Amino acid sequence: xxxxxxxxxxxxxxxxxLVAAQAILGSQMPMIFTIGGLAxxxxxxxxxxxxxxxxxxxxxxFGSMTTAPWLSPFMQRYGRRRxxxxxxxxxxxxxxxxALGLYYGSFPLLLxxxxxxxxxxxxxxxxxxxxxxxxxxxxxxxxxxxxxxGGLLSAFVGPQxxxxxQDSFVVPFVGSYLAVMGxxxxxxxLFLGLDLPRGNRRxxxxxxxxxxxxxxxxxxDPKILVAVIVxxxxxxxxxxxxxxxxxxxxxxxxxxxxxxxxxSAHVLAMYIPSFxxxxxxxxxxxxxxxxxxxxxxxAAGLANLAGVQIADLEQPGLWSFYTGLILLGVxxxxxxxxxxxxxSSAHRPEERGVVQGLNDMIVFGCVTLASLSSGLLMNxxxxxxxxxxxxxxxxxxxxxxxxxxxxxxxxxRPKD
Numbered sequence: 001x002x003x004x005x006x007x008x009x010x011x012x013x014x015x016x017x018l019v020a021a022q023a024i025l026g027s028q029m030p031m032i033f034t035i036g037g038l039a040x041x042x043x044x045x046x047x048x049x050x051x052x053x054x055x056x057x058x059x060x061x062f063g064s065m066t067t068a069p070w071l072s073p074f075m076q077r078y079g080r081r082r083x084x085x086x087x088x089x090x091x092x093x094x095x096x097x098x099a100l101g102l103y104y105g106s107f108p109l110l111l112x113x114x115x116x117x118x119x120x121x122x123x124x125x126x127x128x129x130x131x132x133x134x135x136x137x138x139x140x141x142x143x144x145x146x147x148x149x150g151g152l153l154s155a156f157v158g159p160q161x162x163x164x165x166q167d168s169f170v171v172p173f174v175g176s177y178l179a180v181m182g183x184x185x186x187x188x189x190l191f192l193g194l195d196l197p198r199g200n201r202r203x204x205x206x207x208x209x210x211x212x213x214x215x216x217x218x219x220x221d222p223k224i225l226v227a228v229i230v231x232x233x234x235x236x237x238x239x240x241x242x243x244x245x246x247x248x249x250x251x252x253x254x255x256x257x258x259x260x261x262x263x264s265a266h267v268l269a270m271y272i273p274s275f276x277x278x279x280x281x282x283x284x285x286x287x288x289x290x291x292x293x294x295x296x297x298x299a300a301g302l303a304n305l306a307g308v309q310i311a312d313l314e315q316p317g318l319w320s321f322y323t324g325l326i327l328l329g330v331x332x333x334x335x336x337x338x339x340x341x342x343x344s345s346a347h348r349p350e351e352r353g354v355v356q357g358l359n360d361m362i363v364f365g366c367v368t369l370a371s372l373s374s375g376l377l378m379n380x381x382x383x384x385x386x387x388x389x390x391x392x393x394x395x396x397x398x399x400x401x402x403x404x405x406x407x408x409x410x411x412x413r414p415k416d
Contacts, residue, residue: 008143010195011135015146017193018127022150023157024187025088026124028095028180030158030267032117033057034260035166035173037247037375042172043107054375056098056114057243061371063118064125065364071122072357079198080130081191087123088188090116092181099177103169113177120184122360128337129356132344133197141286141341145278148271148337155267159260166256212351215358223346226410227339228359230290232366233403234335237297237396240370241304241328242266244378244392249321251378251385262321269329277337286342291407293334298400300327301393324393335403 041053075083094116101109127150131143161179168175218224245266246259281289307320347355377395378388 008134008136008139011131011139011143014134014194014196015131015143017190018130018147019150021084021187021190022124022127022147023153024183024190025091025120026151026154027158027161028091028117028183029121029124030154030263031162031176031180032060032114033242034159034162034246034263035176036060036114037243038250038256038259039102039110039173040107040375041247043102043105043110050379052375053247053379054243054371056110057239058368058371058375059111059114060118060121061239061364061368063115064122065118065361065368067119067122068125068360068364069357071119072126072360073353075126076353080126080133080196081194083126084123084191084194085188087120088184088191090123091120092184094118094120095177095180095184099174099181102171102174102177122364125360125364126356128340129344129352130194130196132352134195137345138282140344141281141337142278144340144344145274145276145281145337147274148277148333149274151271152268152274155264155271158267159264163257163260212354215354218347218351218355218358221346222410222413223342224355224359226406227343227346228362229406230294230335230403231339231343231359232363233399234293234297234332234339235363236366236370237399238270238328238332238336239367240374240395241300241392242325243371243374244389245321245325247378248385248389248392249318251388254318258318262318262325265322266325266329269326270333271329273330273333274337277333278341281338281341286338287407287411289334290338290342291404293331293336293338294400294403294407296327296331296334297396298331300324300331301396301400303327304393305390 036057037054040056041050044050044052071083071086074086094113097113097116098110099113101107101111101113128144128147131147132140135143162176165175165179166173213221219228242263245262246256249259249262250256277289301324303320304324307317307324343355343359373395374392377391378385383391
């Protein structure tokens with residue numbers, strides 16, 4: 001039987017270091033998600049393959065999807081800290097390869113670097129789970145929220161740093177990837193301050209597996225299933241729209257810096273609510289907060305569509321981009337943190353390696369498909385940027401219906 005944790009002193013120390021890691025290392029993600037599609041567009045322009053413009057971002061998410069299934073068990077055996085170092089090292093190498101790809105005009109090299117960045121993205125995704133290893137049940141939702149709130153600083157640092165360095169070389173965005181290398185080399189030393197379980201290196205025996213549920217059995221657990229669905233939909237739709245945003249903004253006649261500012265506002269909206277999301281979950285319940293998150297995601301799509309309709313499919317105003325992307329960030333926050341909290345309470349400690357890896361594999365698998373769909377929807381034959389943007393936001397509807405239906409099903413089930 002696992003002892004119930006009552007003292008959160010250790011957890012609060014870990015939260016402080018993980019918040020700092022989110023702020024410094026996490027700054028690379030808004031940078032890369034801003035420039036990835038634009039860099040891809042530069043390299044595919046005039047080739048007949050413009051629909052592959054968002055492929056660098058898709059490769060990042062694909063890297064995260066394929067990493068999660070082995071990284072989670074790796075961290076359970078060798079400790080979270082080694083997994084986090086591994087992610088930062090992969091991101092450093094990946095940014096270097098991406099810079100070389102841009103400099104020499106090699107799209108495959110850019111994609112290879114993007115895949116390695118995905119290993120970091122997967123490791124960063126486990127920051128939120130790391131606090132569950134030492135947190136009390138009462139402090140858990142707040143701890144997860146605080147760690148996610150570390151992304152608030154990254155929303156300032158990443159886009160503003162990108163503005164300074166994106167045109168520092170003759171080839172656009174090479175300076176951005178070099179700056180990402182620096183962020184990783186500096187930020188990885190924060191992991192030395194973490195006080196987390198070292199992991200269990202003892203080889204698993206048949207006796208250890210007695211009583212553990214299979215992956216199929218885990219997904220039949222209603223709480224785990226709904227947590228995975230809501231996390232999947234929240235993250236995939238956020239990625240779908242955010243990936244398209246720089247292409248839509250620039251395609252509608254605005255500047256690259258406008259796109260950076262809108263992404264910055266979006267990332268702020270993703271993380272500012274984290275200061276109180278945990279308190280809201282504790283007061284109103286995780287299912288209520290997840291439901292509100294889905295409603296806000298739907299409102300984001302409506303705001304983006306309203307901008308297109310008012311502009312008569314010509315040039316949506318910047319106000320619609322800002323409004324839609326801010327709502328998108330808040331909706332993601334409520335949906336994703338709520339799903340993470342529900343998932344963390346739905347499995348036994350000895351199952352966490354399998355459950356968390358399975359969750360992130362499914363979530364980022366769908367996010368990969370979303371980012372690929374983003375390029376197809378935005379760059380279809382004969383479409384203007386505004387028309388493509390409209391298609392992207394309409395694509396949200398069936399997935400919101402799926403997640404909403406799953407929550408209603410869970411709510412109607414007998415309480416356990």
